[in-house]
Every structure is written in C-alpha cells, then in structure tokens.
Amino acid sequence: MTLNPRQRRLLDAVRQRVTMSVEELSQQLDVTPQTVRRDVKLMEQARLLARYHGGVGLPSSVENIDYSQRQILNIDAKRRIAAAVAERVPPGTSMLINIGTTTEEVARALARHQGLHVVTNNLNVAAIMSEHQDCEVILAGGVVRGRDRGIVGEATIDFIRQFKVDIGIIGISSIEPDGTLRDFDSREVKVAQAIIEQSREVWLVADSDKFGRQALVRLAHISQIDMLFTETQPPANLARVLRDAQVKVVIAP
Numbered sequence: 001m002t003l004n005p006r007q008r009r010l011l012d013a014v015r016q017r018v019t020m021s022v023e024e025l026s027q028q029l030d031v032t033p034q035t036v037r038r039d040v041k042l043m044e045q046a047r048l049l050a051r052y053h054g055g056v057g058l059p060s061s062v063e064n065i066d067y068s069q070r071q072i073l074n075i076d077a078k079r080r081i082a083a084a085v086a087e088r089v090p091p092g093t094s095m096l097i098n099i100g101t102t103t104e105e106v107a108r109a110l111a112r113h114q115g116l117h118v119v120t121n122n123l124n125v126a127a128i129m130s131e132h133q134d135c136e137v138i139l140a141g142g143v144v145r146g147r148d149r150g151i152v153g154e155a156t157i158d159f160i161r162q163f164k165v166d167i168g169i170i171g172i173s174s175i176e177p178d179g180t181l182r183d184f185d186s187r188e189v190k191v192a193q194a195i196i197e198q199s200r201e202v203w204l205v206a207d208s209d210k211f212g213r214q215a216l217v218r219l220a221h222i223s224q225i226d227m228l229f230t231e232t233q234p235p236a237n238l239a240r241v242l243r244d245a246q247v248k249v250v251i252a253p
Contacts, residue, residue, distance in 0.1 A: 002074065006031065007039050008208075011048060015212035016235075019057035048209070058214050077207040077231040078102045080252035082109035085169065085205060085229050088250075091115050093166045096195045097125050099150035099188055100171025102205045104128065110135075119163050121156050121191055123149035138163075143187075152187035160194045168199025172206050174215035175234075179222035179241040182215035189219045201226045208232045222247055 003011065006029060013028055014020055022040070026033045040056050043049040050057055082105035089095070092115035097103050099122045107128040110116060114134045120126050121140040129137045142156030170192050174182040181204070183189050196202050204225045211234060222228070222238075223245035231252045234242060242249055 002076065003043075006035075007043060010036065010039055011043065011209075012235075014049060014056055014058065019052065019055045021055045025056065074207045074209050075105075077209075077252070078105045078205075079109070080231050081205050081207060081229045082106040084250050084252040085203065086110050086113070089113060089116075089167065093117070094119075094163075096120070096160065096163065096165050096168040096199055097122060098168075098170045098192050098195055099148060099152075100205075102171045102207065103169055106169055106205060117165075119160065119165065121151040121160070123151065140191075145185075150188060152185070152191055156191050157194045160191065160198055163198055165199050166201065168195040168202045170195055170202065170204055172204060172210055172219065174213040175206060175210050175222065175238065177212060177235065177237040177241070179238065179245065181219045181222060181225075183217055183219050184215050186217050189217045192219055196220060196224055203227045203229060205229045208234075211235055211238060221245075 009029055010025060013025060022033050022036050025036045029036065040049055040051060044051055078101060081102060085106050086109035089110060091113060094117040097107065097118060097120045103122065104124050107125045111132050116135045118129050118135065119138045119140065121142065123144065126137050126139045129135050140151050140156045140159045142151040142153040144151055172181050173184055176182065183192070202225050206228065208230060222241060225247050227248045227250060228242065229250045229252060233239065233251065234249065
C-alpha cells in the first residue's frame with residue numbers, strides 16, 4: 001500500500017500516541033470521521049494499523065507483514081533510498097547485504113557499479129546482483145525461508161564470519177524512539193548482528209514506516225550504525241538519539 005499524505009499523517013499521529021480514537025484523529029487531521037474510518041480500514045488490511053475497542057492503534061508485534069505486501073509498501077521511498085545508497089558506494093567495494101525488500105532495491109540500484117564483491121544471505125539479492133556485469137556474488141549457506149527467500153541459521157552466521165567487508169547494508173523492521181533496532185525473526189536478527197560485526201561501516205536502510213513501529217526481537221542500537229538512509233526527517237526523539245550517537249543521516253531526495 002502506498003500511503004497518500006493524509007494517510008501518512010494519520011499513521012504518524014497514531015505512532016506518537018500509540019492509540020487514538022477516531023474522533024481525535026478526525027479533529028487532528030481536519031477530516032470527517034468517515035474518512036478516518038475508511039483510511040484505517042485500508043491500513044488495517046495492510047497491517048499498518050489495528051482497530052481496538054474505542055480506538056485505533058498499532059498492530060501486534062508478533063508477526064511481520066507478508067512479504068508480498070512489503071514488496072509494494074512505500075515502494076517509491078525504498079527506491080529513492082536505494083538510489084541514495086548507490087550514489088555513495090565506490091567501485092570495487094566489498095559488501096554484506098541482508099534480507100529485506102529495501103536491500104533488494106539497493107541491489108537493483110547498484111546495476112552500473114563495477115568490481116563489487118557482494119556477500120548475501122538473500123536469494124533475491126543474489127539473483128539481482130548476479131545479472132550485474134563485473135560483480136562477484138557470494139551466497140551464504142543455511143536454511144532458506146520460503147516466504148521471502150532469506151537464508152538463516154547457524155551455518156549462515158558461521159559463513160558470514162569468514163568475511164570482513166567495507167560496508168554492511170542492513171534493513172530493519174522497527175526503529176524505536178530510543179534508537180533500539182528490532183526485527184521479527186530471532187534467526188534473522190542473529191545474521192544481521194553478524195553482518196554488523198563483520199563490516200567496517202554499517203549502513204542502515206529504512207523508510208519512515210519503520211519509525212516507531214513495534215517488533216519483537218532486539219537486533220542492535222542505532223549507535224552501532226554509521227549511516228542511516230531514509231526518505232524523511234526522523235521524529236524528534238529519534239533525531240536527538242541519532243545526533244548523540246553521531247550517526248550520519250542521509251535523506252533521499
């Protein structure tokens with residue numbers, strides 16, 4: 001689902017307050033309650049919001065949105081983020097790239113780069129990068145998840161620990177206001193942690209839907225990241241944490 005400006009303001013309002021009534025949202029957005037209910041229904045189907053007795057809130061943090069939905073969710077922002085990343089990757093760079101729809105867009109954006117060496121636990125990234133000229137692709141072994149073609153498990157972690165790369169590019173499901181990074185699958189989290197450990201620089205790619213979203217498993221803290229690529233200014237609380245941690249924020253044009 002691609003959110004229009006009103007729907008994005010609605011989502012941001014709920015994230016700030018955690019739960020809100022339809023009436024409160026109607027007043028804050030200066031629209032009718034019927035418009036709010038219609039938007040909430042669409043966003044509930046995309047699992048961005050949930051309706052509770054007496055209000056609207058964030059959905060359960062136990063499961064992620066289906067991969068097919070994530071592929072098209074906020075796709076324009078993901079492509080802009082990917083282009084901003086590609087502009088900053090020098091030729092001949094060695095990279096680790098993890099699971100995620102945004103990292104897959106990064107792989108597409110790197111099509112014209114020369115001499116890249118890419119290690120990945122993402123079958124989709126491997127397929128995309130293998131079509132690029134003059135690009136070496138190294139695929140991690142492990143257990144393949146059918147739903148998104150990600151590779152996870154202890155064998156994956158052991159494989160990744162063989163490498164030390166220039167840049168690790170990771171996606172994430174949730175960035176909390178205090179800078180905590182979270183995801184939904186503990187196996188995926190362990191692989192991402194290994195990528196952070198084995199990268200001289202860590203670049204996080206995350207569209208604004210990840211700000212304040214809830215997820216189950218702690219991955220890391222934003223202070224362990226060198227650069228954050230996103231498409232809009234982070235919320236005030238998170239922006240302060242980023243400044244304190246000296247994380248460079250790149251806003252995709």
